[in-house]
Amino acid sequence: MVDTTTAIEIADAVRSGTLTAADVVESYLAEIDARETDIHAFNLVLADVARERAADVDAQVAAGADPGPLAGVPVALKDNLCTRGIPTTCSSKILGDWKPPYDATVVTRLRDAGAIVVGKTNLDEFAMGSSTENSAFGPTRNPRDTSRVPGGSSGGSAAAVAAGFAPLSLGSDTGGSIRQPAALCGTVGVKPTYGAVSRLGLIAFGSSLDQIGPFATTVEDAALALEVISGHDPSDSTSIEQPSLDLRVALDQGVDGLRIGRITDLPSGASPDVEARLDAAFDALAAAGAKIVDVEVPAFGYGLTAYYLIAPAEASSNLARFDGVRFGSRVNAPDTNQMYMATRTEGFGDEVKRRIMLGTYALSAGYYDAYYGRAQKVRRLIARDFATAYADVDVLLTPASPTVAFEIGDKASDPLAMYLCDTYTIPSNLSGDPGMSVPFGTGDGGMPIGVQVLAPALEDATMFRAAAELERAADGGAS
Template sequence: MSAGRWLDAGVVGAADAVAAGAVTAEALVGEALGRLRSDPHNAVLHVDGEAALEAAQQVDAARAAGEALGPLAGVPVALKDNLCQRGTPTTCASRLLEGWVAPYDAHVVERLRAAGAMLVAKTNMDEFAMGSSNETSAFGPVKNPWDPARAPGGSSGGSAAAVAARLVPGALGSDTGGSVRQPAAFCGLFALKPTYGRVSRYGLVAFASSLDQVGPFARSARDGARLFAAIAGRDGRDATSADAPSADWEGACARGVEGLRVGVPRALLEGASAGVRARIDAALEALKDAGATLVDVTLPHAKHGVSVYYLVAPAEASSNLARFDGVRYGLRVEEGGGLDAMYEATRARFGPEVKRRILLGTYALSAGYYDAYYLRAQKVRTLIRRDYDAAFEACDVVATPTAPTVAFPLGERTDDPLTMYLSDVYTLPASLAGLPAISTPAGLSEGLPTGLQLVGRAFDEATLFAAAGALEKAFGPLPSPVPAGPGEHAGEEGAS
């Protein structure tokens, strides 16, 4: 069997195949590099061929020597380009960081290396993770592999498109207000936004520090669990890193949903398109058929999530992005004048959306507006959190669509930021409350993927994996949006 077939076998399938000697890590990486280099979707910003092939040879040598292999040994993984990887360009898809080479590894990158993963590429994204369509990238938008005229979602659109197009079996993204969940829904993937604090933010370029989390993309919940287990855990370099016990997340995927109470906020569901609503209803019925109970819940303040988030996140961003000043790294623009002129000319090179968020955040924090905007938003954030506390008295997970529509056409919303923000309505509340949330495929609507979002109690990712696993079992895998690689053929399954 060829390397391409094993690359298509997913994260666990590829790892099992390497461990069993069915394919070498070098062949897998070579296949992934070939696909990444001919990517037609603009999902990839940088391919790290030499280092990845070297790492693959080390895995193959370790196996030959009979050494124990890590859980991701030989598996090609792509990283969103806001994660620092030592010796590799990290641009955040911004002119401000073009050409910057990270001098250290993010915690998640260290953990992936330790698990044996092959770091093959950095992926396109919205500039500094600010966007919901991947159209704010300084390096051009990503095309959705299901329909190249449509957005892959954002801000981790490149990671999502790379996994959907089968360039890699898994990838990492970051999620501040839905940036792994919404692209997962648009591209037909599984993605997890972990509980805030579950995954260290060390080496993730900061956007909104009270919200940012790194999360995995994969084509199945079990593959996502394998990646999540590698990156979760305490790290002393992130003061908000939690000391929470891990769980058997892979095992949870096969646990089933007997007795699970799924909370459904009916009023919120009205905001979704008819096509998406039909798929969500089908997903809820499938969970019920698998043994779950549906419970009506209300989240009366969730509707304020857009207003709260678009004050809180820009406020934090306006502070975090102050570091891009042309002094220590990245772009510097000097057009005469002193230090202030240099700051202003350099920061004029941010794209319009990043400028908008910095201006919005600066405004919300400025004298005279702090109480009316920023402080009020943080109080409403408390009410959103309390809504979940109340809901979890009656249920174990809260179900909504991940996004109100299927993937929208590229260019449709770029001139209308408020409409773009409003499309984040379902993902923002869980981010504001710091709760774990997944998006898992809910089937196709008019040929395009839809996603079911499930939000769980803090640190109870296991229940989310169980529900996603049950839904996959009920629905079966989605078809592939891309044809099988050259010379590949369907019909073979699993490592043996």
């Protein structure tokens, strides 16, 4: 067993030759072997691919070359990130055994940094859900309590890190799909500023909302992973023309003088244990020298409505490409229109159909102005209200999830109840600002609770500065 547990420790040891990537990979594969049957974090474990890649990394080190800042670090990828020649399913039947003809930019950047992909992780189909129960391949279970959900939609990636199957993983976050499962599984999870990380090769759900980000066991590991995957990509027209984010420099700065916002008109609905941990987080940052400032973000509470009109509208358009012509599966029929209908009816699950229909409705003639048009205006109000608040504070703290992880099946029959899981995460997807969940103690049933740190666009480093202080406070026994 490898006794180093963080990505940074592993990379340091592999680069200096005190540990081989082969040993690292075998150690993590053994963990996967031992518990994957109970957790189901992965759609596909790439044991042989990972072993070959580890041999490459070790050969580089032996030849005196530096494989990079993530040398020998196992990484799990959400299965909506394209991997060339390796099945990429979005946990949907409609993609069949489709093998992408290219790698997502984030996958290329991880590999160029020396990382080793160990598997593709389970998700709610096409990233639509908050529990990873909506997968064509069955649910993922929370490693802290396998009767509970891991959150979603990046539940497999969160569970993989929480279970010790990989020190790092990547997910995607359209309305909270990294931060909410991170909170429920007790890992760090980051949604960066929109446009900071290339979306090339992320199978699109809501293009104006989607961002790729890391899960890790420490804030520093998450910072390193995000440094590696961020930075301008000319192949993504929504990629911001900025170099890679510089984050680790902020981790030791402390929060003396930092202005931390408490949103006084935050939507209610968080359970008492979550509220208590949020209060403790404010206290911890105040004790470390931060200034707590009350602010209002009046439109925050309309985020859910705006999101559930905008995201399905974008999804209905994006998922039109799955028609049985170019990718994966097809159900044969006498003409093309019947073939499209049969392929999509057979290939998509219930939640995906629900959202496609909601989005199609919101965009259809006669309803566009009343629904999609008004939602886009509400989106502007939310962005404006955040900007007003950020004139007075550097970061905001909120719950990441209203509750700790719930039991599998609890919300499966009530779509709206499931949507409410994302109340606190959705608004920053609409505004495009960064947000992250940091583990901060436990609540009901001993389950983890995450505190969400939000910051203005491109102030990801400031967000990490506050997150690092929360991590120090949590490690110090604040819970």
